[in-house]
Amino acid sequence: MTWLKPVDIDPRAQSSYADFFSDLEARLRDPATDRPGLVRETLAQAMYGRDYAALLADAPLAALNLDSRNVTFEAEYYMATDDARFQQVKPLLHLWKSIDLTPLGQNPVFGIPLRRVLAGQIFARVGRDFKCWQNVEFSVGYNMDVGDDVVIHRNVLLDDIGGIELHDGASVSDYVNIYSHTHSVLDGPDVTLRRTVIGRGARLTYHSTILAGSVVSDDAMLATHALLRGDIPPRGIAMGLPARVTRVKVRPPGVVEGFSGPGIDSATHPHDAGRKANPQFPAPTPNQTRLPDGDAALDARLPLVQPMPEPVGGEG
Incomplete structure (x- = not known):
């Protein structure tokens, strides 16, 4: 209820x-x-x-x-x-x-229904009862794939240039940033596009950031101010900078409250291999970073979440 x-x-x-x-x-x-x-x-x-x-x-x-x-x-x-x-x-x-x-x-009684009408003509797909609050920004809009009962709160950035999926019941809190492109650390114009996927009932909480190509599984949660570069398993709760899974919801495996049937599991869901936005650069981008010399302690701490391949770059 x-x-x-x-x-x-x-x-x-x-x-x-x-x-x-x-x-x-x-x-x-x-x-x-x-x-x-x-x-x-x-x-x-x-x-x-x-x-x-x-x-x-x-x-x-x-x-x-x-x-x-x-x-x-x-x-x-x-x-x-x-x-x-x-x-x-x-x-x-x-x-x-x-x-x-x-x-x-x-x-709200005017703005939310207006955005629902516009989303039906802008997005690649939008399900029933879409609820979007004010001051949400899109890159292009036409690469948004949105399921039923999705909620997006205020001042959210949805960088859908490479594609964003928000599956049924996903909730995006205020000031969340979801990216679907990344820049090479050596060459800013070397841009890779990767679809980012948010599963059913997943919750992205206040001021968290999700980098391109991440898959957030069904019933997972990204904590306040967390930075995700990778995946979150079903029912997982990821926290920190960068994010790591620190808790798992107490719920029977395969059960997502309010949903039935197959959903999004980052272990099996297809990941976007990436497409080049600029044909001047090779695909895929070669490895462009290394750990500082002699920093074995840093090496031992990785990976924090299920990792994605290079490039490791800034967004925007």
């Missing part, structure tokens, strides 16, 4: 919101819809209370910035971005990010 309780608002407001979401979803599903035009009109009404043409006449700088064709996103500068796919979702990401900065976006 959920620990959340229902909250009611004025029925007239709820009806107005529902009509808006229904109309928006229908228009976004129509392949003839001019998405940038729809988004700029929606933002002009939401942010300035007037139509776009009137705003353009009175305040052109404000109006021009509402049109996604007049702004750029970080993803557009990267070789790994599929420009054709990104241009399809760019207006919707612009709407998502912009509304989050308004009172509408800060209002």
Whole structure:
């Protein structure tokens, strides 16, 4: 049973919101819809209370910035971005990010259903009852694969350029960072993409970081401020910098509360071997690091979690 309780608002407001979401979803599903035009009109009404043409006449700088064709996103500068796919979702990401900065976006009864509608048109897949709070950032959006009953809290970074899977019931807490790309330690432009997988019922807690290619198994947990480079087994609880499994949940093997059937086990789940974002560099990236000379103690402490191969680089 959920620990959340229902909250009611004025029925007239709820009806107005529902009509808006229904109309928006229908228009976004129509392949003839001019998405940038729809988004700029929606933002002009939401942010300035007037139509776009009137705003353009009175305040052109404000109006021009509402049109996604007049702004750029970080993803557009990267070789790994599929420009054709990104241009399809760019207006919707612009709407998502912009509304989050308004009172509408800060209002859960409006912001969460709006993001649910947009996710259905942006993500590769999104299941039922997706719940996303405000100020969540995506790299491209179209490489998100999201199951049922997934919750993403505030100020999360989802670097989905290489692909992110969030399976049924996964929970991502505030300020979590999930990466799916890594840089060579010797050459920053040498970027490797690896899909990152978060299993069913897994919980990523406050301000934790998951590096590219990691597999977090069903019912696992990553502790607050932990840094994961590798895998967590089913029911495992990983803590620390870098993370290591220090506890295992007391639950029968193979049982994930609220789920049935096969799920994600990092020991058997296929791992992404990695794809190069920049063809100028060899694949795979050769080993580029070594332990400090004579540091046997450091060598004895590794590995901390199930390891991944090189490269070992920074993100972003």
